[in-house]
Amino acid sequence: MTFFGLVVRNLWAKPVRSIGLALAVAFAVMAVVTLAVTSSGLEESAAAIISVGKADLTVVQKGAADILSSTIDKNELTSVRSTRGVANAVGVLVEIERINAANPAFIEIGIEPSDMAAFGVTLVAGRTYGATAAHEVMLGWRAAANLGLHVGSTFKANGTTNTVTGLFSTGNAFGDAGAMFPLPAIQGYNRVPGIVTLVFVKDVAGEKAAAVARRIEYRLPELTTIRTASQFGRADRTLVYLQAAVNGSTVLAILIGAVIVGNTMLLSLFERTREFGLLRAVGWTRWRTVSLLASESLILAVGGAGLGVGLSFMVATLLTHLPVLAGLLTPNFTADAFARALFTALGMTVVGALYPTIRAAVLPPIKAIQYE
């Protein structure tokens, strides 16, 4: 018999307990991973907003609750445009609107037609809307396909009926699934005249984006700049809080799981104390005896982690199909999610196994053999 075979035998001797413990680990991992992948999906969606414009950097209001509540006025936009190193700055107003059950978070971008080229917008059908047109809209080609609309169709949004003048492509899936409105019109619909949400900045050739960002932040201390998704927290506190919640729940899951793992291991230790004494008596070292107990826990942890990821995948998929969440959640199974699953499972096992392992290690063989 191999050591691994012995470990498996020991686990299989108490199948209900082993499966129960693996399930406990799995549920904890599932909770953590589901939260992580859904928040990662939200983060990715939010970060996608800043990449729509293909800018070198994005300027937003510092410390906004979320990026879409950022407000930048005309004067600030003018200041950004006049900052040294800025070749072009496009101000856009971004809003999210529920169009129908299938599109509960439809993105609407208010932008001047003259800024579209700089924003990376390519017209693929029809024409651009007029700069001050009141009831005209352009749809991203994905949005048009999803909604079954085309040039000349009518599209209801912001409480008005608009004519689709053209279809556009930004090369960004998030942007292409939205609509573009004349900037004054959407500012009017939302009663925020002269306000934009984001400013997309293209640097002068040869300028370093970091240097330009520093200049903007120096001139306009109430604004901040984002160059990568990882800097998103500068502007969007919601994602920071969400990340903190994910980390907090991971720690909580580890602690709760550790208590379960520790209790089960302790029970196993008490039941098998004589056995551990026997192994010591036939020549197993203290640590090899302990490694038997630890290996059993490790197998359950890794098995539980795998099962937890599988369950998480199922739960996350189910969540996306719930009518109230459809279109809002996009689970993002990244390597980080799998690492988090393993970290949670191993964390539970290591913390939970600590006391039983130490107790098993310090047990004198004679005490173990005479244990009743």
Added chain:
Amino acid sequence: MSESPPAFETHGLTRTFPGHVEALRGVDLAVASGQTVAITGPSGCGKSTLLHLLAAIDVPTGGSISAAGRPLGEWPDLSEYRRSYVGLVFQFHDLIPRIPVSANVELPMFWTGRSPRARRERARELLELVDMGFAAHRLPTEISGGERQRVAIARALANDPAVLLADEPTGSLDSASTERVIDLFRALRDEGRTIVIVTHAVEVAAVADVVVRMRDGVVVEADPQARPPVVLGNADGLDRQAPDGRAHRARQGRLGRG
């Protein structure tokens, strides 16, 4: 020709448990290599404690133990000592019930560098030796108490230890099973293996070359039977003499088979 050192030699061995319970009160004992020694005495006289100390699964509170001429404290690794120098048989066999009989026999061979296949083959060989080959794949719960004890003896022999230590090996067996276990010890004795058996049973003690009687934590008498005697004494330093008049060479531990 140089004589081999005694398998065991103890000097002034004491073991006091919490509450000032003196299980051993100064035992001097030498067991020659190749000798079979039975330790007898009433319950609580310290014979099992002595065996546990010889097996290095317990630690004395005073005195010293040497094995093969080397103090136990100087053995680099007591796990290695327990694995290779001694083989231990308990009264209640202590087989792990979840794994097959053959796997139980393999347990001492883990971490010895033997491959799983080599361990399996050695276990099979040992089970044949104790007439338990037929039960190799059975669980311990599927065989009788006497058979389990024979498996425990096979396990104790797994790494071919210099010494076999047995603590009441027939204490929980019926007479037929006891007889088979005694036959096994007799065969091991006849092949020259050093054996120390703690027992109450007269028929088990009869297998021994020497019967050592203990009372109240001290050795009170040695009764060499048909074979050369064990050397024994107590903390008082008085060497004792076997009833047949042969002198015990206390603390010298030079006796072997004569």
